[in-house]
Amino acid sequence: MPAEIHTREARGPAAPLHPRSGAAGDDPRQKKKRAGRGAVSIAGEKVIEALIRLCGISAIIFVFSIFFFVFREAVPLFFEKPKAQTQEQAAAVERHADDHRPAHKVFSLKEFLFSKEWYPTSQSNVRFGVLALIVGTLSVTVLAMVIAVPFGLGAAVFVSEFCGGKVKETLKIVIELLAAIPSVVWGFIGLTVMNPIIQNLFNAPIGLNVLNGAILLALMSVPIMVSIGEDSLKAVPDSFREAGIALGATRWQLVYRVLIPAAKNGLLAAVLLGVGRAVGETMAVLMATGHAVNIPDSIFDPVRTLTATIAAELGEASEGSQHYRVLFLIGVLLFSITAVVNLTADMAIRGIKRK
Amino acid sequence: MSKLKTTTKWAMAIALAAGLAQTGCGKRDGANGSGSGGGKVTSVQNIGSDTMVNLAQAWSEEYHKVDPGVSIEVSGGGSGLGIAGLINGTAEIANSSRKLESEEVEKCKAKHGGSDPKEYMVGYDALSIFVHKDNPLNEISLEELAEIYKEGGKITKWSDLGVQSIPGAQGDEIVRISRQNNSGTYHYFREVVIGKKGDFKAGSVDLNGSKDVVETIAKTPNAIGYSGMGYATPAVKIVKVAKKKGEPSVMPSIETTLNKTYPIARPMFMYTPGTPPPHIQKYLDWVMSDAGQKIVKDTGYVPLPKK
Numbered sequence: 179m180p181a182e183i184h185t186r187e188a189r190g191p192a193a194p195l196h197p198r199s200g201a202a203g204d205d206p207r208q209k210k211k212r213a214g215r216g217a218v219s220i221a222g223e224k225v226i227e228a229l230i231r232l233c234g235i236s237a238i239i240f241v242f243s244i245f246f247f248v249f250r251e252a253v254p255l256f257f258e259k260p261k262a263q264t265q266e267q268a269a270a271v272e273r274h275a276d277d278h279r280p281a282h283k284v285f286s287l288k289e290f291l292f293s294k295e296w297y298p299t300s301q302s303n304v305r306f307g308v309l310a311l312i313v314g315t316l317s318v319t320v321l322a323m324v325i326a327v328p329f330g331l332g333a334a335v336f337v338s339e340f341c342g343g344k345v346k347e348t349l350k351i352v353i354e355l356l357a358a359i360p361s362v363v364w365g366f367i368g369l370t371v372m373n374p375i376i377q378n379l380f381n382a383p384i385g386l387n388v389l390n391g392a393i394l395l396a397l398m399s400v401p402i403m404v405s406i407g408e409d410s411l412k413a414v415p416d417s418f419r420e421a422g423i424a425l426g427a428t429r430w431q432l433v434y435r436v437l438i439p440a441a442k443n444g445l446l447a448a449v450l451l452g453v454g455r456a457v458g459e460t461m462a463v464l465m466a467t468g469h470a471v472n473i474p475d476s477i478f479d480p481v482r483t484l485t486a487t488i489a490a491e492l493g494e495a496s497e498g499s500q501h502y503r504v505l506f507l508i509g510v511l512l513f514s515i516t517a518v519v520n521l522t523a524d525m526a527i528r529g530i531k532r533k
Numbered sequence: 534m535s536k537l538k539t540t541t542k543w544a545m546a547i548a549l550a551a552g553l554a555q556t557g558c559g560k561r562d563g564a565n566g567s568g569s570g571g572g573k574v575t576s577v578q579n580i581g582s583d584t585m586v587n588l589a590q591a592w593s594e595e596y597h598k599v600d601p602g603v604s605i606e607v608s609g610g611g612s613g614l615g616i617a618g619l620i621n622g623t624a625e626i627a628n629s630s631r632k633l634e635s636e637e638v639e640k641c642k643a644k645h646g647g648s649d650p651k652e653y654m655v656g657y658d659a660l661s662i663f664v665h666k667d668n669p670l671n672e673i674s675l676e677e678l679a680e681i682y683k684e685g686g687k688i689t690k691w692s693d694l695g696v697q698s699i700p701g702a703q704g705d706e707i708v709r710i711s712r713q714n715n716s717g718t719y720h721y722f723r724e725v726v727i728g729k730k731g732d733f734k735a736g737s738v739d740l741n742g743s744k745d746v747v748e749t750i751a752k753t754p755n756a757i758g759y760s761g762m763g764y765a766t767p768a769v770k771i772v773k774v775a776k777k778k779g780e781p782s783v784m785p786s787i788e789t790t791l792n793k794t795y796p797i798a799r800p801m802f803m804y805t806p807g808t809p810p811p812h813i814q815k816y817l818d819w820v821m822s823d824a825g826q827k828i829v830k831d832t833g834y835v836p837l838p839k840k
Contacts, residue, residue, distance in 0.1 A: 295735065299714045301723075302730040310735070373752055381703040383755040386738065469713075472736040480738050490713045490741055 248513060252506035255285045285500065290507065296471045298491065298501040306504045308511070310471045314388075314481035317474055318463060319456045321392035322399065326456075327449055329396065330403025334448070335433055337404065338411035350405075357401035361461040364394045368466025382478035386468035389477045394462045399452035406451060410444020411437055443529035450523035454516050460485040484508050575812055576604045581615020581628030583717035584658055585801050588832045589628055592820055595828055599819060603812050611717060619804050620644055625813060627804040630658065630717060641806055648807030653817050656826070657835035659785040659798040660722060661762045662772045663747055665754045667700040672773040672782035675726055675796060681707060681757065683727040684734050691755070702754035710746050710758030711737035718743065722759050725797050743833075762786075763833010790835040798835065 285306070293307025337349050372393065373385030380389070414437055422432040438445065460483075468480025469490065488505050495502040579589055586609035593605035605626075612631055618624030620641045633641070633650060641650045662678065664670050673694070680688040688694065690705040711733060712719040723733065738756075740746050746760040751768035762785045765771055773782035776796045789795040803820070805813060819825050826836040 297714070297732050299720075300732045303732065377703060377753070383703045383706045384708045384738065384753050386749070468738045469740065470736050470738045480736075482739070490739070 245513065248506055248509045252503055252510050255500065255503045255507060256287075258285065258500070285504070290504070294471075294473055296487075298495075298504065304500070306500075308484065308487075308508060310473050311482055311484045311487055311508070312511075313473050314467070314471075315457060315483040315485070317388050317477075317481060318391045318395060318467060318483060319453060321388055321477060322395035322456045323449065323453060325392060326396035326399050326403060326452055330400045330448065330452060331407050331445060333400065333404045334407030334411060334445070335437075338408045339433055339437065340429070350408075353401050353404050356397065357405075359398075361398065361459060362465075364398060364462040365465030368394050368462060372466065376478075380478060384468060384478075384480055386466060387478050387480045388467065388474050391463045391467035391481075391483075392477070394466050395456040395459055398459060398462065399455045402455055403448045403452045406448035407441075407445050410441040410448065413444065414440045443526045447523040447526040450519050450526065454519045454523065457519065458485060458512065458516050460489050464489055484512050488512075574602060574604050576606050577625050577813055577816065578618070578623060579605050579607045579626040579628065579803075580618040580624040581609070582612045582630045582801065583609045584630050584721065585628040585717075588656070588801075588829060588834055591828050591832050592825060595824075596816060596819060599824075600812075600815070603816060605816065609717075611720075616804070619650060619806055622806070625805065625809075626817070629802045629804060630721065630799055632802065633804060645806040651805050651808060653803045653805075653821065654800050654837065655803050655817075655820050656801050656829040656837060657790045657798055658721075658801055659762045659790045659795055659835050660718065660725075660759050661765065661785045662774055663750050663758050663760060663765070663769045664772055665699065665701075665750055665756060666768055666770050667754055668696065668702075668770060669699065670694060670696050670770075670772055672775060674775040674778040674780070674782070676778055678726045678774075679728070679731075682709060682711070682722075682733055682737070684732045686734055699754050704755070706755055708753055708756040709734070709737035710749055710753075710756050711739050712743075712746065712759075713739050713741050718759065718761070721799065722797075725799075761833045762835070763831075787830075787835050791838050801834070 290306055290308060291312075292309055293305060294310040294313075295305040295307045296310060297303065297305045333349075333353065337346055337353075341349065368390050369386070372390045376382055376385035376387065376390055382389075418436055418440055419432060422436045427435065463483045464486035467483060467486065469482050469486055470480035471482050472479055474481050488508055491501070492505050495505060579593070581589075586607060589605075589607040593607050596603070596605060612627075612629040615624055615627035615629055616633065616637055619627035620637065622644065633652065638650060642648065662673060670691075677688060677694060680686040689707060691697075691699060691702070691707055692705050694707075712722075714733075719733075723729075723731065727733065738749065740749060743760045743764050746758045747764045747766055747769055750756045750758050751766060757772075762771070771785060773784050774796055775782035783789050783795045785795050785798065790798040803817060805817070808814075809817065821837065829836040
């Protein structure tokens with residue numbers, strides 16, 4: 179028995195790394211055939227190996243170069259020297275008031291994080307405060323999760339435990355189809371369908387608001403939650419189910435008392451990946467949340483998210499300007515938020531494997 | 534059982550790995566402009582005003598039919614960017630929704646051998662104030678608009694404007710529709726309505742296009758917004774604008790723009806550094822001709838008065 183348990187680990191890491199040496203050593207027939215191959219085919223194999231290795235590590239290269247690029251564009255903000263405002267320069271600023279170049283001001287990280295005033299193109303007083311945008315992003319995401327978590331996890335439990343055969347297959351296909359809808363289509367639905375419905379149903383002055391964006395984000399993150407949630411429920415050994423049933427548990431008791439606690443790490447990961455999706459989503463929220471710099475009092479207030487701000491403003495901010503760099507700094511902020519969420523999700527998944 | 538020789542074929546396939554093709558950047562020959570020489574396309578750099586960018590694009594496309602030998606390459610970025618390009622030589626035509634300032638004229642003269650930049654007025658832009666079609670509001674003054682839109686402004690409810698009930702509206706709140714903060718229209722509205730020193734009140738719904746503004750107002754009975762006159766649809770209403778409360782209010786139209794009674798209209802200009810070469814002169818003449826001015830009208834701006 180102990181041998182059987184360890185076979186998986188023994189085969190795991192060692193074998194795929196050196197397939198040739200191992201195989202050649204063990205099997206004299208293969209060794210003979212290999213010797214008969216030409217130098218070209220061996221070289222070809224080497225090239226393929228190298229290419230595949232490159233494919234494997236390309237993701238790391240991409241992530242780091244994106245990280246590097248975003249940082250490189252944002253970092254000069256902190257090293258810019260305050261320009262001495264001589265009278266002449268002040269006058270020049272005045273004269274160029276029609277340029278879209280804002281008056282120069284020293285960047286302050288504190289203002290960036292804690293001020294709710296976002297006036298990147300003001301002519302008299304440029305202010306780069308993203309607090310309202312952070313709150314906007316968080317409010318939409320939190321509400322989206324409040325809607326999506328019961329639906330997503332409920333659907334995962336249903337697909338995994340309560341339905342069989344055809345229903346299960348159909349449901350899985352349809353849920354995956356939901357994930358395939360492009361976000362701009364969601365945004366369009368928010369703009370044209372949800373907007374009047376929310377206005378009439380909730381007596382909201384404008385239907386482009388937190389609720390609208392949150393419903394769309396919920397629908398967009400449900401498929402991820404369902405598929406990961408279902409996987410983690412499936413990973414619970416059948417012996418758990420058998421033991422539960424043997425003890426006389428009903429199906430509901432089995433799910434509630436046995437399966438959910440056993441799969442909780444996976445379910446948490448499912449939720450966190452859904453959160454990551456919601457935080458990073460741009461197009462749908464740009465169209466559906468109203469795009470108003472505003473700390474919302476209720477779910478019927480329009481807000482603006484970090485992602486939507488970058489999407490709407492980066493195209494026209496002149497390269498190298500303070501506004502441009504601040505937009506990249508928002509990118510860094512988003513990058514950090516999603517990185518933390520994804521790492522937490524990853525650690526949660528690792529949690530299951532360790533069991 | 535298995536054919537190991539296929540690896541040779543694989544190796545050959547891998548050898549076909551992609552190579553990078555380098556494309557050189559064609560040097561523009563706009564300056565020597567020999568006009569529409571047989572087959573050779575002369576490109577002209579046309580940079581500037583965001584407000585005018587759609588119009589300039591429409592002109593450029595239409596002009597391609599008139600003279601296929603000249604390609605007008607339009608880009609936006611703002612009037613300021615266009616003027617900077619005019620001075621440093623990257624823009625052969627600068628679009629601007631404001632006049633050049635004397636200092637800019639001097640700079641341009643210094644850079645271009647002492648010749649004055651030439652100004653061409655190519656049309657007008659009348660900014661209209663839109664509300665939902667069921668909104669009983671008929672007129673508004675610039676002061677009231679400022680109180681609605683500016684930072685610290687006091688008007689937040691329709692009843693503050695004397696509008697008691699809008700059919701279909703939810704509550705009394707004014708939903709302010711505005712534009713993204715680097716739009717030319719946003720800048721113009723800020724300059725004329727709010728004042729150069731002021732800023733917009735936070736919390737307005739900032740949309741990314743003139744058309745979006747009108748479409749959103751059409752679906753939102755509580756909304757007010759500003760956009761080009763040409764974007765009007767039957768689902769929205771244009772409100773008459775008065776310079777001051779008590780003064781007569783004016784409907785934006787070609788007529789009221791031309792006789793300057795409509796307070797939020799502005800001329801649109803094109804500038805060239807010095808006397809333009811013949812192919813550019815020909816383009817500008819066409820822009821100001823009936824054919825070019827028809828496009829001004831079609832795109833929702835106000836054409837020049839007929840001579």
